[in-house]
Amino acid sequence: MQKGGPAAQWAGDAVAGTDRTRTAVTGGPAVILVVPQMGENIGTAARAMLNFGLHDLRLVAPRDGWPNPKAVAAASGADEVLAAARLCDTEEEATGDLNAVYATTARLRDMIKPVLTPAAAAEDMRARHQRGETTGILFGGERAGLSNDDAVLAHALVRVPVNPAFASLNLAQAVLLMGYEWFRAGDTTPGTVLDLGVTRPASASELHGLFDHLESELDAAGFLYPPEKRPAMVRNLRTMLLRAGLTEQDVRTLRGVVTALARGRPRRS
Amino acid sequence: MQKGGPAAQWAGDAVAGTDRTRTAVTGGPAVILVVPQMGENIGTAARAMLNFGLHDLRLVAPRDGWPNPKAVAAASGADEVLAAARLCDTEEEATGDLNAVYATTARLRDMIKPVLTPAAAAEDMRARHQRGETTGILFGGERAGLSNDDAVLAHALVRVPVNPAFASLNLAQAVLLMGYEWFRAGDTTPGTVLDLGVTRPASASELHGLFDHLESELDAAGFLYPPEKRPAMVRNLRTMLLRAGLTEQDVRTLRGVVTALARGRPRRS
Numbered sequence: 001m002q003k004g005g006p007a008a009q010w011a012g013d014a015v016a017g018t019d020r021t022r023t024a025v026t027g028g029p030a031v032i033l034v035v036p037q038m039g040e041n042i043g044t045a046a047r048a049m050l051n052f053g054l055h056d057l058r059l060v061a062p063r064d065g066w067p068n069p070k071a072v073a074a075a076s077g078a079d080e081v082l083a084a085a086r087l088c089d090t091e092e093e094a095t096g097d098l099n100a101v102y103a104t105t106a107r108l109r110d111m112i113k114p115v116l117t118p119a120a121a122a123e124d125m126r127a128r129h130q131r132g133e134t135t136g137i138l139f140g141g142e143r144a145g146l147s148n149d150d151a152v153l154a155h156a157l158v159r160v161p162v163n164p165a166f167a168s169l170n171l172a173q174a175v176l177l178m179g180y181e182w183f184r185a186g187d188t189t190p191g192t193v194l195d196l197g198v199t200r201p202a203s204a205s206e207l208h209g210l211f212d213h214l215e216s217e218l219d220a221a222g223f224l225y226p227p228e229k230r231p232a233m234v235r236n237l238r239t240m241l242l243r244a245g246l247t248e249q250d251v252r253t254l255r256g257v258v259t260a261l262a263r264g265r266p267r268r269s
Numbered sequence: 270m271q272k273g274g275p276a277a278q279w280a281g282d283a284v285a286g287t288d289r290t291r292t293a294v295t296g297g298p299a300v301i302l303v304v305p306q307m308g309e310n311i312g313t314a315a316r317a318m319l320n321f322g323l324h325d326l327r328l329v330a331p332r333d334g335w336p337n338p339k340a341v342a343a344a345s346g347a348d349e350v351l352a353a354a355r356l357c358d359t360e361e362e363a364t365g366d367l368n369a370v371y372a373t374t375a376r377l378r379d380m381i382k383p384v385l386t387p388a389a390a391a392e393d394m395r396a397r398h399q400r401g402e403t404t405g406i407l408f409g410g411e412r413a414g415l416s417n418d419d420a421v422l423a424h425a426l427v428r429v430p431v432n433p434a435f436a437s438l439n440l441a442q443a444v445l446l447m448g449y450e451w452f453r454a455g456d457t458t459p460g461t462v463l464d465l466g467v468t469r470p471a472s473a474s475e476l477h478g479l480f481d482h483l484e485s486e487l488d489a490a491g492f493l494y495p496p497e498k499r500p501a502m503v504r505n506l507r508t509m510l511l512r513a514g515l516t517e518q519d520v521r522t523l524r525g526v527v528t529a530l531a532r533g534r535p536r537r538s
Contacts, residue, residue, distance in 0.1 A: 047437075048442065050432060050435040051431050051432055051435055051436070051437070051438055051442075052431065052432055053432040076437065076439075077435070077437070078435065110466065112463065112464065112465055112466065112468075112516065113463075114461050114462070114463050115461070115462045115464065116460060116461050117456075117458055117459075119453070120460030120461050123460075156461075159458075160449075161452060161453060161456040161458045162320050162321065162452065163319060163320055163321055163322040163452070166319040166320055166347065167320070168316075168320070168346070169320055170345075173317065173320075173442070173445055176442055176445065176446070177445070177446075177449055180429075180446055180449075183430060183431065184388070184430060187386075187430040189386055189428075189430045190386075191385060191386050191388065191392075192384070192385050192386075192389050192425075193383070193384045194381065194382075194383050194384070195381065195384065196381055197381065199381075
């Protein structure tokens with residue numbers, strides 16, 4: 001499984017944030033657009049595919065024919081996906097080589113098929129790919145989505161959990177979410193990373209040195225007063241500073257701050 | 270937490286798949302666009318927000334001013350989000366009321382802050398909202414993303430794991446993924462659902478009846494031959510049929526199929 005690598009830029013420019021020296025992600029499910037209408041949506045779907053390492057685009061009877069210059073214009077650089085796209089006359093032709101097909105749909109069907117979340121579908125696809133199977137995801141056209149006849153050949157249905165009061169995703173957004181879940185299911189990026197760069201976390205003795213320095217200056221300034229309150233005040237200060245996860249550089253900076261403040265303002269003459 | 274409700278339509282039409290009788294999802298983090306450039310991206314970001322129940326949009330010094338008719342045209346019906354959007358002069362103004370701010374960024378920063386995946390950030394935001402805190406997510410402009418000065422006020426950075434060889438997401442796609450993860454973190458939709466509708470799974474005795482019927486007809490047809498192979502052939506047939514998770518309706522259908530086939534083709538006279 002590939003590492004997550006650098007995350008997305010928010011830039012509109014397709015090369016922003018892209019590092020072409022990094023290994024490109026390959027493999028994954030085929031994306032099958034069934035009678036897509038607008039070339040723009042085919043292009044943005046191709047871009048979303050490549051964002052998450054998907055390259056196998058199949059087009060079933062696109063309304064405006066193929067190739068479509070509007071798709072290229074909208075792909076923002078994902079030309080390799082469009083160039084490799086397979087044009088098919090029927091869904092059967094587009095899915096014939098696949099071991100498992102997932103149909104993205106919002107509607108309840110009168111067909112008894114498992115309905116998966118995108119995350120569950122991604123796990124299922126990962127498991128299949130790991131045992132050498134191939135998979136594909138069906139997306140319906142912009143106007144009406146997949147018909148029952150389109151979906152009947154699918155092994156499972158996929159529905160995105162979404163705000164029921166505003167449930168419309170466009171085609172490329174649906175492709176983006178499925179690609180994201182596919183990528184995520186194989187991504188090894190830890191949930192949280194703290195990159196300390198060249199520095200390192202402060203040692204306990206460095207922290208104790210800071211505490212002693214601060215507290216002695218605060219004693220001298222009469223801040224830790226009255227004496228019966230001092231222990232709690234010191235505990236709170238130390239807890240606060242420990243919560244910040246200070247580096248050794250932070251400790252040196254704060255000791256400089258304490259020294260500068262303790263020196264006081266130069267008196268005007 | 271809201272249920273997932275009906276999943277997205279892939280239709281371009283913003284009302285497709287939408288059930289306005291369903292409870293709208295509310296709450297969640299503010300989406301803060303810092304010096305966004307194109308009105309279209311503000312509109313599609315608003316649509317992505319509403320798809321996942323986010324309503325609090327804040328715009329810091331949008332390049333083309335505000336309101337922006339291009340945003341309305343691109344929002345595909347998410348007008349309520351645009352109408353309620355707050356125009357701010359500075360990021361400080363836009364984030365002043367929030368307890369935690371997350372900066373979406375692709376670049377490594379020379380600031381030592383935790384870097385979260387969207388999923389980890391969503392869990393963190395859910396935990397904060399459950400204890401009554403408010404949160405917001407910063408998104409930079411299309412061209413350059415967030416600057417270090419933009420990100421320094423954030424409690425954490427968020428990076429989307431993406432194909433390192435094609436890492437560019439546009440602004441609305443970034444908003445979509447963060448909204449999706451927020452929604453997902455509170456969504457209770459089971460990973461897999463099998464909706465049987467009006468029917469029910471077949472009982473064991475109904476299945477046994479089907480097996481007996483099929484096997485007796487196959488014995489009569491001489492299919493389960495030779496006798497030493499019969500037990501394995503029967504096991505395979507039964508295993509295959511059990512794997513299909515048949516309903517009582519399916520069993521009745523299959524028994525009809527067996528009867529019809531066993532009757533054989535009418536001989537031509």
